[in-house]
Amino acid sequence: MLADLPIRRSTTQTNSAHLAVQAGTSSGRLVHCLNSIQLAAIFFDSGGRVSLCTESAQRLLANLGIARSAAASVLQLLLALRRATAPSRRELFQQLRRAVDEQAHAAFEITFQNQMVRAELHPVEGEGWALTGEDVSARRAAEASAADMARLDPLTGLPNRLLLRERLDQALARLRRGEEACALLLVDLDRFKPVNDTLGHPVGDALLVKVAERLRSTVRPTDTVARIGGDEFVVLQTAIREPADTQALARRLVDLIGRTYMVDGHLLTIGASVGVAFAPADGQDADRLLKNADLALYRAKLDGRGTFRFFEPEMDARMQARRQLELDMRQALARREFQLHYQPQLNLKTNQLTGCEALIRWRHPERGMVSPLDFIPLAEEIGLIVPIGEWVMRQACRDAVSWPAPLSVAVNVSPAQFKSDRLVEMIVSALATSGLPAARLEVEITEGVLLQESEKTLQTLHRLRDLGVRVSMDDFGTGYSSLSYLRSFPFDKIKIDRSFVKDLAVKPDGNAIIRAIAGLGQSLGMTTIAEGVETPEQMERIREEGCTDVQGYLVSRPVPADEIVRLIGSCQ
Numbered sequence: 001m002l003a004d005l006p007i008r009r010s011t012t013q014t015n016s017a018h019l020a021v022q023a024g025t026s027s028g029r030l031v032h033c034l035n036s037i038q039l040a041a042i043f044f045d046s047g048g049r050v051s052l053c054t055e056s057a058q059r060l061l062a063n064l065g066i067a068r069s070a071a072a073s074v075l076q077l078l079l080a081l082r083r084a085t086a087p088s089r090r091e092l093f094q095q096l097r098r099a100v101d102e103q104a105h106a107a108f109e110i111t112f113q114n115q116m117v118r119a120e121l122h123p124v125e126g127e128g129w130a131l132t133g134e135d136v137s138a139r140r141a142a143e144a145s146a147a148d149m150a151r152l153d154p155l156t157g158l159p160n161r162l163l164l165r166e167r168l169d170q171a172l173a174r175l176r177r178g179e180e181a182c183a184l185l186l187v188d189l190d191r192f193k194p195v196n197d198t199l200g201h202p203v204g205d206a207l208l209v210k211v212a213e214r215l216r217s218t219v220r221p222t223d224t225v226a227r228i229g230g231d232e233f234v235v236l237q238t239a240i241r242e243p244a245d246t247q248a249l250a251r252r253l254v255d256l257i258g259r260t261y262m263v264d265g266h267l268l269t270i271g272a273s274v275g276v277a278f279a280p281a282d283g284q285d286a287d288r289l290l291k292n293a294d295l296a297l298y299r300a301k302l303d304g305r306g307t308f309r310f311f312e313p314e315m316d317a318r319m320q321a322r323r324q325l326e327l328d329m330r331q332a333l334a335r336r337e338f339q340l341h342y343q344p345q346l347n348l349k350t351n352q353l354t355g356c357e358a359l360i361r362w363r364h365p366e367r368g369m370v371s372p373l374d375f376i377p378l379a380e381e382i383g384l385i386v387p388i389g390e391w392v393m394r395q396a397c398r399d400a401v402s403w404p405a406p407l408s409v410a411v412n413v414s415p416a417q418f419k420s421d422r423l424v425e426m427i428v429s430a431l432a433t434s435g436l437p438a439a440r441l442e443v444e445i446t447e448g449v450l451l452q453e454s455e456k457t458l459q460t461l462h463r464l465r466d467l468g469v470r471v472s473m474d475d476f477g478t479g480y481s482s483l484s485y486l487r488s489f490p491f492d493k494i495k496i497d498r499s500f501v502k503d504l505a506v507k508p509d510g511n512a513i514i515r516a517i518a519g520l521g522q523s524l525g526m527t528t529i530a531e532g533v534e535t536p537e538q539m540e541r542i543r544e545e546g547c548t549d550v551q552g553y554l555v556s557r558p559v560p561a562d563e564i565v566r567l568i569g570s571c572q
């Protein structure tokens, strides 16, 4: 049908909206056709007068408040449109005016009383003009709503990272104009993961929604609360008069999130750690502010969580140092920079060595000897303890197999290693490849291991025990519930923390504690070994209180593998 019409497609534009009109039209058929496809179109002759106006175009003009008579010519129509729309559109109409003067195609949009019309002005070769119009209000509204949705977190309805970023950029622009300071508070939920893991994601999601409501309820309407990750929220506080405003808000956030929640019949308690960065003091661009708030958050977590910290420049330096240590540690395994030292354990009754504890050492080419206290916690935090711990286990088994039986080797196993499903298989493999009997391997764990996923952990411990591996409880007495853990698993050995041995000389009740633990071990059929024994007096008191074994500098400091072989030989 279009072929019948006096319309031809522009050579450069294939879209049907981009039409050029040929001379010599049969206007009756054309109007009929355009009316039936609901196209708003107005044709102007070479004198600029309206020669054809479809029904849709008439309705559109009426909606825009433009009288039909006003549309008598192109210029009159443009003037009427100019009067009908906002001053911000005036520039557009100047462009249109130019298009008319230059006989060029032009496309534009008119917003009028919530209605949006996309219009196109097409020059008709030597004959006049065609103006087409399309109501795009619904399409533009859908696009705007999609754009809004793309800036909101679907679960909580809070702004997401994208919108936060825009608001932060706006706040920083105001700051640059000297208007107001702002602060960024990065909020990370503590103990959220166990809720998700144990009660399932629907409960976790409902909890996040409640957290979002609490956060929203505690800020001013001018502030922004955003959700930027699973359990990560951000508050952008604007118009700050003094840092105390932000301090009060940070305290409120920690307190509010830490209050109990009732979700799906479950009483839940989580916490929040908050890191704060101020603009302009801690950064004037969004990236720096976010980075510095993150550093402050990291500090808050290190300081025990459930608290807030303000960014300090030293945090950056500390983080750089930590990153370098992490990089070095990742290379240390491949570069064979780790070594094992061994510290002997002595039975007080027989005066014979019973075994040795394997203690890792890191000989760094520039740092020198790095203490495990300086790198094991970081290795645990970033998960590197799993490969490092595997190396320790395999090396310890390889070294111990050359010691005379029944001497055993005790290996520290970290909580993070217990999370790995491969732990038991790895130990079986270390024993098999080294040829060390399982009974000569002892696994030392701390309370931290039992604190996590206790059911799974206990299963792992029982599997190890079934293999014949012995299990000892390290640092006994320093945790919160050492006693209760003794009931949950039949340990082979209790290692009394060296702080109690140290207290022997200084605290009047020092020996009472050692006596109590030794008695407990005796009743439960467990070996009790006192750590950190440095003097003959300490050794004597420990023997008197009933401990079975000792370990400490008095017997020997931890020594390299070849030296322990000599030491063992000299004791035989």
Ligand SMILES: Nc1nc2c(ncn2[C@@H]2O[C@H](COP(=O)(O)O[C@H]3[C@@H](O)[C@H](n4cnc5c(=O)[nH]c(N)nc54)O[C@@H]3COP(=O)(O)O)[C@@H](O)[C@H]2O)c(=O)[nH]1
Residues within 6 Å of the ligand: 343, 357, 358, 359, 360, 371, 372, 373, 376, 389, 392, 412, 413, 414, 474, 475, 498, 531, 532, 533, 534, 551, 552, 553, 554, 558
């Ligand atoms: N997961 C792993 N942890 C490990 C491994 N190797 C060591 N560690 C842990 O690092 C902590 C520090 O260890 P280290 O500096 O080796 O200190 C040990 C001994 O040197 C020290 N000790 C022993 N006797 C004495 C003494 O008489 N006085 C004194 N002041 N210190 C002494 O005690 C540490 C042994 O502690 P423990 O493990 O609790 O028996 C330490 O927590 C290690 O556990 C590893 O391979 N994996």
